């Protein structure tokens with residue numbers, strides 16, 4: 001790795017430094033020693049994808065099939081796709097009409113990909129066909145699939161995006177999406193327990209605290225952040241959620257122009273529990289890979305036991321609904 005050391009970043013990993021790597025990946029390690037390997041206990045490589053979905057499902061399928069293959073070839077055991085990986089429609093009627101069930105043709109094809117590459121898949125923001133009684137809307141569903149191609153968990157987005165910034169963004173997700181009604185217990189995977197969320201959920205620390213209390217090691221936010229809000233808030237929110245919950249944060253992202261009306265911010269990334277950005281995608285379609293190190297996560301929690309320092313006597317608990 002000769003071409004890699006560009007510059008040291010501010011983020012500290014205890015007494016070590018994070019190094020920006022030419023490929024866009026920042027490796028953290030003591031005294032510049034790389035820690036990108038995989039294999040030994042508690043360490044697993046994962047891949048996070050960035051793409052520009054449009055309304056053609058087949059085109060999008062080709063793009064993420066290749067990203068999954070690239071990540072698997074590099075040794076990733078889980079690959080994370082962004083919200084709307086299946087498609088991003090040109091308007092509400094198209095978005096709703098293209099939705100499928102969890103057992104439809106698209107999920108069947110994706111299941112074959114998981115098996116072929118022997119990887120788990122986080123399929124964030126799948127447009128799941130709505131119920132009989134609400135067939136004009138879809139669910140925005142995060143699907144976790146194992147390496148045998150079986151769906152092991154699904155989470156329907158609970159916080160729906162509604163912004164109106166004159167001249168910049170106007171989106172009201174409830175016009176085409178039914179809100180989910182529950183938090184899903186973190187899913188045991190080869191990299192640790194994964195807490196499922198989607199995009200705008202990132203702005204709600206209560207959800208993340210709940211997932212962390214339920215044992216999450218990794219929080220996931222597959223996203224299609226708008227250009228405007230992404231520039232202002234994306235990285236700071238992701239790093240804040242990682243730091244305050246002492247979890248890895250994995251955020252696959254849509255990027256660039258989907259159609260004449262819509263453009264996403266990109267910057268798909270993986271953040272470690274100290275808040276260091278350990279991988280970040282290039283511009284455009286890309287996948288980057290980093291290590292999830294659970295021993296490191298436990299060290300961070302041991303050294304600064306914020307969960308033990310909480311003052312529930314002052315501000316109460318976040319109660320988990322059972």
Ligand SMILES: O=C(O)CNC(=O)[C@H](CS)NC(=O)CCC(=O)C(=O)O
Pocket residue numbers: 083084087088089095125140160161171172173199200203224225226229230
């Ligand atoms: O509708 C689809 O087809 C897929 N869903 C999305 O793209 C959603 C709803 S519009 N996007 C967001 O939540 C962006 C949040 C955001 O940008 C922020 O929180 O700042």
